[in-house]
Amino acid sequence: MQVFHQxxxxxxWNIHSIEQDGAGDGVIISPVNINRDNIEGRFSLKLRExxxxxxxxxxxQDNKGYLETYSFFPGNVVADYNTVDFTDHADSVGRKCLExxxxxxLRQLVIPTRYSEAAGSVDLEDLASLYVEPFLKAYSDLNYxxxxxxTIIIKESQxxxxxxxxxxxxxxTGFAEIDGVYLIFENSFKTKQIVEPSYLASCMRFINALRxxxxxxxxxxxxxxxxxxxxxxATSVSVGSYENLRSFNISRLDSTxxxxxxxxxxxxxxxxxxxxxxxxxxxxxxxxxxxxQQLFDDTPYKEYLLDPQSSxxxxxxxxxxxxxxxxxxxxxxxxxxxxxRTRFLxxxxxxxxxxxxxxxxxxxxxxxxxxxxxxxxxxxxxxMFSAKPMP
Amino acid sequence: MSKLKNANFSSELLLAxxxxxxxxxxxxxxxGSLHVKSEVKAPGAIPDLVFYKKIxxxxxxxxxxxxxxSDWRRALNQSxxxxxxxxxxxxxxxxxxxxxxxxxxxxxxxANVGLxxxxxxxxxxxxxxPKPAVPFSYEFSAVFTKNLLSRKNLPENVPYARSAxxxxxxxxxxxxFVNYITDHVxxxxxxxxxTLQPSLDPELPTLPLxxxxxxxx
Numbered sequence: 001m002q003v004f005h006q007x008x009x010x011x012x013w014n015i016h017s018i019e020q021d022g023a024g025d026g027v028i029i030s031p032v033n034i035n036r037d038n039i040e041g042r043f044s045l046k047l048r049e050x051x052x053x054x055x056x057x058x059x060x061q062d063n064k065g066y067l068e069t070y071s072f073f074p075g076n077v078v079a080d081y082n083t084v085d086f087t088d089h090a091d092s093v094g095r096k097c098l099e100x101x102x103x104x105x106l107r108q109l110v111i112p113t114r115y116s117e118a119a120g121s122v123d124l125e126d127l128a129s130l131y132v133e134p135f136l137k138a139y140s141d142l143n144y145x146x147x148x149x150x151t152i153i154i155k156e157s158q159x160x161x162x163x164x165x166x167x168x169x170x171x172x173t174g175f176a177e178i179d180g181v182y183l184i185f186e187n188s189f190k191t192k193q194i195v196e197p198s199y200l201a202s203c204m205r206f207i208n209a210l211r212x213x214x215x216x217x218x219x220x221x222x223x224x225x226x227x228x229x230x231x232x233x234a235t236s237v238s239v240g241s242y243e244n245l246r247s248f249n250i251s252r253l254d255s256t257x258x259x260x261x262x263x264x265x266x267x268x269x270x271x272x273x274x275x276x277x278x279x280x281x282x283x284x285x286x287x288x289x290x291x292x293q294q295l296f297d298d299t300p301y302k303e304y305l306l307d308p309q310s311s312x313x314x315x316x317x318x319x320x321x322x323x324x325x326x327x328x329x330x331x332x333x334x335x336x337x338x339x340x341r342t343r344f345l346x347x348x349x350x351x352x353x354x355x356x357x358x359x360x361x362x363x364x365x366x367x368x369x370x371x372x373x374x375x376x377x378x379x380x381x382x383x384m385f386s387a388k389p390m391p
Numbered sequence: 392m393s394k395l396k397n398a399n400f401s402s403e404l405l406l407a408x409x410x411x412x413x414x415x416x417x418x419x420x421x422x423g424s425l426h427v428k429s430e431v432k433a434p435g436a437i438p439d440l441v442f443y444k445k446i447x448x449x450x451x452x453x454x455x456x457x458x459x460x461s462d463w464r465r466a467l468n469q470s471x472x473x474x475x476x477x478x479x480x481x482x483x484x485x486x487x488x489x490x491x492x493x494x495x496x497x498x499x500x501x502a503n504v505g506l507x508x509x510x511x512x513x514x515x516x517x518x519x520x521p522k523p524a525v526p527f528s529y530e531f532s533a534v535f536t537k538n539l540l541s542r543k544n545l546p547e548n549v550p551y552a553r554s555a556x557x558x559x560x561x562x563x564x565x566x567x568f569v570n571y572i573t574d575h576v577x578x579x580x581x582x583x584x585x586t587l588q589p590s591l592d593p594e595l596p597t598l599p600l601x602x603x604x605x606x607x608x
Binding site for chain 2: 265278279280283284286287308309363365367368
């Protein structure tokens with residue numbers, strides 16, 4: 001399974017991580033965060049050839065900030081964007097957007113989607129006529145050969161509703177020219193990690209169904225649970241720095257959004273625990289749990305992060321570079337054989353649960369945002385998926 | 392959050408005000424040899440009440456209190472974070488909400504966090520006391536002490552809360568502290584419906600005090 005960097009604010013960290021540390025298989029370029037004129041300067045051709053561009057038409061009416069520099073963005077083509085007026089421009093937008101992606105020398109091309117605020121099913125006919133078909137026409141007219149991905153956002157309500165989910169699956173698998181899906185799961189969980197095993201199992205089944213239709217599946221905005229998707233044969237998952245890149249929320253794509261959280265406590269990724277450990281827990285671990293350093297993966301940043309004298313705050317790049325590095329190492333340890341992968345992931349979850357038990361026994365309270373509830377959910381989700389791998 | 396049926400306090404603010412008033416009655420605070428502050432900012436936490444002893448310009452002992460109407464589990468997690476910069480930490484709940492916490496008192500002991508309850512008539516009852524300890528983090532203690540004293544800079548190597556004096560010395564200081572804030576020790580008195588078997592902690596004093604009663608095991 002490949003790992004791509006979901007780019008956002010401070011994307012230079014991602015570039016550094018992939019170019020200097022070799023962590024990651026490419027990046028997903030985010031126009032919300034960069035002026036069009038700077039892309040070729042900031043991303044070397046070598047990096048672009050490993051990467052792709054997310055056109056981010058999620059809110060086509062919002063063309064402020066850097067989006068203003070992309071002439072093909074719907075809000076720049078139609079003043080006071082509305083679907084009726086946009087219909088006349090859809091073909092030219094599709095063509096210009098694809099031509100731009102092609103000109104960057106990227107590994108694959110992307111058909112964007114728009115975000116629907118409505119809780120129920122989205123209007124798939126509307127999506128097809130405004131975005132998918134114009135892009136497919138342009139792809140064919142321009143005789144492009146690079147793999148073509150279709151962007152899909154699937155809401156929690158769609159995932160659990162059989163008719164909605166089946167309709168979306170039928171729709172997504174109905175375009176012969178499409179090579180794969182850029183898949184984004186949207187949920188409304190309030191916890192830092194997903195602790196609903198049935199939801200996770202449903203995500204895995206959805207991925208599996210797409211894969212069984214010979215589509216590549218690139219899961220965007222994924223968090224630690226991305227590792228689980230390997231059991232469903234996801235082609236790639238993503239890593240991101242701030243939390244809004246590890247879980248999809250449309251507000252992250254506000255062109256006025258700074259992309260930063262309001263000063264959360266710094267957290268350090270532990271591969272063995274499959275969890276982010278908040279800095280206020282490091283000192284108790286140091287005092288009470290003798291093997292505490294072993295919980296954290298060996299990366300060039302580990303020593304700095306575990307040094308109590310480091311002035312950690314959530315904007316330190318070392319936190320995220322450590323995560324990119326450690327997560328990537330773990331993803332690469334996964335076996336190719338799918339059955340073996342599932343057993344591997346189950347063993348990782350069990351090891352984490354055991355370690356959490358030892359930590360508790362040592363007298364360290366990890367708190368709800370750093371504990372093992374999600375790993376228990378992983379273990380259950382893997383079992384549920386193994387028992388019923390298709391939706 | 393739903394309100395408790397027999398809650399003594401209608402809001403956390405009222406609980407905090409009552410706890411502060413109680414604290415100010417204690418002889419140590421009244422005489423000025425001990426200090427109390429509310430809502431002092433710390434790395435990753437803001438304890439509701441902080442008792443501390445100051446000698447000269449130096450803070451020598453810190454007790455942090457987390458007040459909650461209910462939700463003992465959340466309070467316990469927060470109080471455990473206070474151990475990064477405190478010598479002792481306590482969860483103080485509305486007396487009406489103490490039952491579920493008492494049923495899980497072993498978790499408090501395991502985490503070395505004290506548990507107390509408060510109500511307008513009985514005052515405060517300490518159900519379990521933590522063992523005095525050096526705060527987990529030197530760095531967090533330094534930041535917290537600066538905030539406590541409202542100082543931007545502290546001289547290097549000041550003997551503030553995380554000193555290297557060792558447990559014995561800390562225990563002595565803690566005993567002094569508890570002398571000030573403890574009404575009297577009732578080692579063998581069981582509260583109705585309580586499963587606790589309080590016993591006298593040899594480290595704790597048996598001196599007559601005013602506002603707080605202690606039932607430590």
